[in-house]
Each structure stands twice: as structure tokens, then as C-alpha cells.
Amino acid sequence: MTPEFADADLIGRLERTLVEWMPEFQSDLAWLVALDRGSEHKAGVDAAADWMLGKLRDLGCETATYPSDDYGMAVAGSLKGRGQGRALLVAHLDTVWPAETAAGWPLRIEGARAMGPGVVDNASGSLAGFYALKALQATGYDDFAEVTLLCNGDEEVGSPFSKEVIRALAQGRDAAFILEAPSNPDEIISQRAGLMYYDLRVSGKNAHAGVEPEKGHNAIEELCLKLNACREIGGESEVLTVSVSTIEGGRRPNIVPDYARAEIDVRVETVEEAELVDAHFRAVAERVWVAGTLATLHGGMSHPPMERGPQSPRLVETAQSIGSLLGVELKDTFCGGTSDGCYSAVAGTPTLCGLAPYGALYHTRDEYLDLSTVVPRTALIAGLAASCGQRSD
Ligand SMILES: [Zn+2]
Structure with missing residues (x-):
């Protein structure tokens, strides 16, 4: 050669x-x-x-x-x-x-x-x-x-x-x-x-966790369900990884939490894959599992x-x-x-x-x-x- x-x-x-x-x-x-x-x-x-x-x-x-x-x-x-x-x-x-x-x-x-x-x-x-x-x-x-x-x-x-x-x-x-x-x-x-970075926040409603939990909207529960759904992105690429890297929420054990937040690190192989991830994450952010909660999603491609x-x-x-x-x-x-x-x-x-x-x-x-x-x-x-x-x- x-x-x-x-x-x-x-x-x-x-x-x-x-x-x-x-x-x-x-x-x-x-x-x-x-x-x-x-x-x-x-x-x-x-x-x-x-x-x-x-x-x-x-x-x-x-x-x-x-x-x-x-x-x-x-x-x-x-x-x-x-x-x-x-x-x-x-x-x-x-x-x-x-x-x-x-x-x-x-x-x-x-x-x-x-x-x-x-x-x-x-x-x-x-x-x-x-x-x-x-x-x-x-x-x-x-x-x-x-x-x-x-x-x-x-x-x-x-x-x-x-x-x-x-x-x-x-x-x-x-x-x-x-x-x-x-x-x-x-x-x-x-x-x-490529590196994508996301900030996912969920707001809900506080309530006494013992007396009337049914009046609350649990933001942490919603966030967990969303994070699981985020990870369910299919693809052929061996490069693709979704890592939840920070999480926070709630104030005390006896209060249904009205707030939760997570940051997510995603690594992708191609620009097309990044677009699929982004569309999937946006759909997850919009979908509601726990009634009464609301989510915002910020982020996207950091390094192509x-x-x-x-x-x-x-x-x-x-x-x-x-x-x-x-x-x-x-x-x-x-x-x-x-x-x-x-x-x-x-x-x-x-x-x-x-x-x-x-x-x-x-x-x-x-x-x-x-x-x-x-x-x-x-x-x-x-x-x-x-x-x-x-x-x-
Ligand atoms: Zn360095």
C-alpha cells in the first residue's frame, strides 16, 4: 500500500x-x-x-x-x-x-x-x-x-x-x-x-402529604416519569447516551413537592440523531403524567x-x-x-x-x-x- x-x-x-x-x-x-x-x-x-x-x-x-x-x-x-x-x-x-x-x-x-x-x-x-x-x-x-x-x-x-x-x-x-x-x-x-445539554423543570402544587395529599400535584413524581421517558429514545447509534446528571426538588418529607428540576447530558453521533433526541425530549416535556403539573425544557446542542x-x-x-x-x-x-x-x-x-x-x-x-x-x-x-x-x- x-x-x-x-x-x-x-x-x-x-x-x-x-x-x-x-x-x-x-x-x-x-x-x-x-x-x-x-x-x-x-x-x-x-x-x-x-x-x-x-x-x-x-x-x-x-x-x-x-x-x-x-x-x-x-x-x-x-x-x-x-x-x-x-x-x-x-x-x-x-x-x-x-x-x-x-x-x-x-x-x-x-x-x-x-x-x-x-x-x-x-x-x-x-x-x-x-x-x-x-x-x-x-x-x-x-x-x-x-x-x-x-x-x-x-x-x-x-x-x-x-x-x-x-x-x-x-x-x-x-x-x-x-x-x-x-x-x-x-x-x-x-x-x-456531540454534546447536548438540557434543563428540565416541573412545577406542581404543595399539599400536606398526610392530611390531603390528593390536593397536591407531585412535581418530583412527574419529573421521574419524564426522565424515564427521556431515556427511552431508540436508535441504532452506539454513541447515544442520556445521563441525568443533576436533580433537585421538594422541601420537606411531609409536603407534596411543587417543584423539581433535573439536568441531562446527552451524547450523540450525528446531527440527525441530535434532531431526533430534541424532538423526543420536547414531546416528553409536553406530555403530562401527573395531572396539574407543568414542565419547561431548555437546552439543545452545545457542541455539534x-x-x-x-x-x-x-x-x-x-x-x-x-x-x-x-x-x-x-x-x-x-x-x-x-x-x-x-x-x-x-x-x-x-x-x-x-x-x-x-x-x-x-x-x-x-x-x-x-x-x-x-x-x-x-x-x-x-x-x-x-x-x-x-x-x-
Ligand atoms: Zn481542558
Whole structure:
């Protein structure tokens, strides 16, 4: 089988260049990790974005900024080539950590592990994107039209501002590569579930539970029946899950409750499946089991699914052939969690995720980056971006 794209010479040069740059990569990582970059801490994320913008400018990239009133700005840098093909790389500069975290938790390196707030989620991904551009430039490879790196600052809260930037930048590109870390060192992600979120509230009527319960309208009973009905959504998809994730209601044991509320997390495989779920939930909300109760349902799609498209197998093959040149046998996987790849995929752009250097235990104090994966993963990202120039469709 002929690999889709496997320029052994280019991949070798990228790899050797990146090995030399590891000390510089690590000092950049230390700088980024030392900044408080929580999504809610706009000033910190803006500082990180400014820093990245400066680096992209120094590289000679054409840059763009996307400021937001509420979140850290998104920044983009484009490396121009002389060929065909346009790729988008997406990483995020924000973290889940509040202000005043970084000072007491500087980058620490023990063996092959680097530790610090947001070190792998997603400081190393952002830097891998930058070093991929820098390495392509250093090797003189320019057989592509454009490779753009976008770093956003609101990913950890669902990209409420930057999702439209991602969609717009992804539109019409040959591929989008999302620089989140994979769940295992030898994995990439070509498909992600979509996320739907619902808030279901039922109101009823209070009554003494012993003296005259018949005068009450039990909101909890109604909610339970509704939740059971919500779960009875049929479908062929193995991805579909309905999880009731919070529930509340009632005040005291001797009062028929007049209020109950639940939040529901739904994961779907396709946009069509999401539409079926939505119609089913709306019908359940309208139907009444316990007379006298009334329900409201809010919610819907939060992240569209990152569906496998007709171009996905080619992208996966390309990644695998580049991986084999780097000594990594890459497995293609599905992930139930969301990423910014959901927004590039919904723009119709073939998308691969889970490409960044590997690490684990995100969103905990034990988060770490596996430094041994930085060079091969960054070379993979650069190689994938370069491969966009090799496809002619
Ligand atoms: Zn995260």
C-alpha cells in the first residue's frame, strides 16, 4: 500500500530540527505555565495571546486578532507557501485554573514528565502548533498555500466566543488539525460525540402529604416519569447516551413537592440523531403524567458532533504513514468528549483531533506532559499541515 503522504526526507528534517529546539520549547513552556490563564481571567489569557502573537509575527506570519469583551482574545498566524492546500491548526491558551494559581505551581520537570497548570491542556498543544510552523519554515518546505495556527482563549468554557472564529477560519480549508492531547500516547481522534445539554423543570402544587395529599400535584413524581421517558429514545447509534446528571426538588418529607428540576447530558453521533433526541425530549416535556403539573425544557446542542466524513480515512492514513516514519504506530479512535474540532467539522472541514504531545490527568493538580512525545507529535502536526499541499480535490 502506498502511503498517502510520507515524505521521509521532510519528516526526518523536521524531527532533527525539533530535537535541537527542545530546550527552547521547554523555556517557552515554563513561561506560558507561569502565566495565570484561567478562562475567566481575561487579562491573563490576553497576555498569553499577546505573547503568542509576538512569536507568530517574529516568524513572519500574517497575523490576525479576535478580541472579545468577555474572554481572552483569539490570535491567528498564517505561514504562506507557494503551493496548494490550506490547513488550520487549533489550540487553546486558557486553562481551568483560577487566578493566583501559577505563582505557587511553576513548571517542574521530573524525568520525562513536565508538570504545571495547563501544561498539557493546552500549553504544549499551543507550542506544538507554533513549533510546527517554525519547523516547516526552517526546513524551507513551502509546497502548501497556507498553514494557519489559531490559539483561542475560551475553550475550557466551551468556546462561546471563539467557536464562530473557528468555524469561519475552517470554512473551505482542506483540513483542520486540533491540537488537544490524545487519551493515549499512540492515539489520534477522528470522531467525537456531540454534546447536548438540557434543563428540565416541573412545577406542581404543595399539599400536606398526610392530611390531603390528593390536593397536591407531585412535581418530583412527574419529573421521574419524564426522565424515564427521556431515556427511552431508540436508535441504532452506539454513541447515544442520556445521563441525568443533576436533580433537585421538594422541601420537606411531609409536603407534596411543587417543584423539581433535573439536568441531562446527552451524547450523540450525528446531527440527525441530535434532531431526533430534541424532538423526543420536547414531546416528553409536553406530555403530562401527573395531572396539574407543568414542565419547561431548555437546552439543545452545545457542541455539534465531530463526525467522520468521506475525507477522514485519507487523513487518518496520512497521519499513520507520517507516524510510522516517526516510529509511532498511531491508532485511530473515537472520543465521547468534545473539543474545538466539533466546530471545524461542522463547517464541513475534514478534522483530526488528539494530535498534540501526550499527557494526562488534566484538570487535576497531577496534570503532566510527557516530554518524550513533544518532538514526534510536533513533527506529526507539521507533516500533516504540509500534506494538505499534496491533495488535489
Ligand atoms: Zn481542558
